Amino acid sequence: MIRIITDTSALYTPQEAEAMGLGVVPLSVTINNKTYREFVEINADEYMDLINQGHVPASSQPAIGEMVEMFEKYIDDEIIVISVADGLSGAYSSWSSAVEISNHPKITVINSTTLAYPQRYLVDEALKMRDNDASFDDIVAMIEDKISINKSYLIPTDLGFLKRGGRLTPVAASMAGLLKLQPVVVQTDDGRTIEKFAVARNMNIAVKKVLEDLEHHGINSKFKFGIVHSQFIDKAHEIAEKIKEKFNVDYVEILELSCAFITHGGPQCLAIQVIKE
DSSP states (O other): OEEEEEEGGGOOOHHHHHHHTOEEEOOEEEETTEEEEBTTTBOHHHHHHHHHTTOOOEEEOOOHHHHHHHHHHTTTSEEEEEEOOBTTBSHHHHHHHHHHHSOOSOEEEEEOSOOSHHHHHHHHHHHHHHHTTOOHHHHHHHHHHHTTSEEEEEEOSOTHHHHHHTOBOHHHHGGGGOOSOEEEEEEOTTSSOEEEEEEESSHHHHHHHHHHHHHHTTOOTTEEEEEEESSOHHHHHHHHHHHHHHHTOSOOEEEEOOHHHHHHHOTTOEEEEEEEO
């Protein structure tokens, strides 16, 4: 049997994953001197409560031991791991180390070069192919084809979270001091970091710039669109309608971010993401 495994960057809980025949290893976050496995020991609302109390969050990759245990659990299966982008997280490196430690005979770890909605989409498509009896090599080829075009734009309320986490290039980090302006950062083409994209007078202009840039890059109705957010559901729905109108699509996935993403994006952050259909 082919087994698909991922981390919680794909925004599936371990409970949801079990029902889908999917393996998920949680990312970890640390706040108020305590470390939690997201979706297992803490949820986003509880995490936000601690942040609002003034505690500074931090994140970490999954424990290698938990990854090895997952591989050994499925020792008789052929395993494809769809990892969060290397560079934005240490999870890819951890998955690779777990492969070396494990005695499992066949594991392929794929750097998705993305995170959140596009990573979840890759997982969904891989599961569909698996359930339709596609071959191991065909599933890997599908994933590699779809990650060839993916883009993510983050519109944060507070750039300080990204700056503390070291996820910004120096130029983008300098934007953290700007007042009464809406910064936008974009994931680099190699997926390893994020950099300055634009500074707008307000959120609506920032979104307009993002959608214009997507159009400039040839993104159209043949792509899959997603919006991920932290406690910003009304704005997410508003932007989804703009995407539908501009790109003539019927559906835009809207998802809530997990604790690990909130650590770096902060409260009321929002990302617009696309991936090749």
